[in-house]
Amino acid sequence: MGATNVSSVILDAADPDTATQFYRELGVGPRIGVRAGNEPSSGFRGYTLSLVVSQPNIVDLYVDAATAGGAAVLKAPQKSLWGYGGAFAAPDGAIWTIASSSKKNSGPATRTFDELVLLLGVADVKASKQFYVEHGLEVEKSFGRKYVQFAGSPDGITLALNGRRALAKNAGVSAEGSGAHRITIESGAGEFTDPDGFAWGTP
Secondary structure, X not given: OOOOOEEEEEEEEOOHHHHHHHHHHHOOOOOEEEEEOOOOEXXXXXXXXXXXXXOHHHHHHHHHHHHXXXXXXXXXXXXXXXXXXXEEEOOOOOEEEEEEOOOOOOOOOXXXXXXXXXXXXXXXXXXXXXXXXXXXXXXXXXXXXOEEEEOOOOOOEEEEEEEHHHHHHHHOOOOXXXXXXXXXXXXXXXXXXXXXXXXXXXX
């Protein structure tokens, strides 16, 4: 029996038509669903979505496309110790990061990504890791109490765990926030709510 994989996520948006169009134009539509919802939520929602790409000019291409579609830049693309990346808030409020481990371009930019990652900001990485292992997810990478990544599928979404404050810092926002996460994670693991209040459902 194979490991459980995340197939898609559903985001709640006050304006679902605008959000749907944004994600369609960004090229992530099949994996990112949108539904009408405006449950109270303030500040950081406790997660980020991330596109992993092969080189810096692709990061720029995605950020430019996102801003043209109505996104607000949170961190302008820049080099760092680990590569090159930036962050933006989509029109529905979801926070996205675009990152490449490469600091140099090796060819022309094409709007294609290698991986779509859902990063959950959790209170206790070790405890959440154990919770997800018990729900059928297979650990791919683990760095103590700081970061865990689970095995994904090529056409799905890779799940990863990070400390809430570290995740918010990486996105360029304050870790403070309360209310609904406004996201439902869809997989074959069943319907449940995890220790940090993230809702899981079936496709």
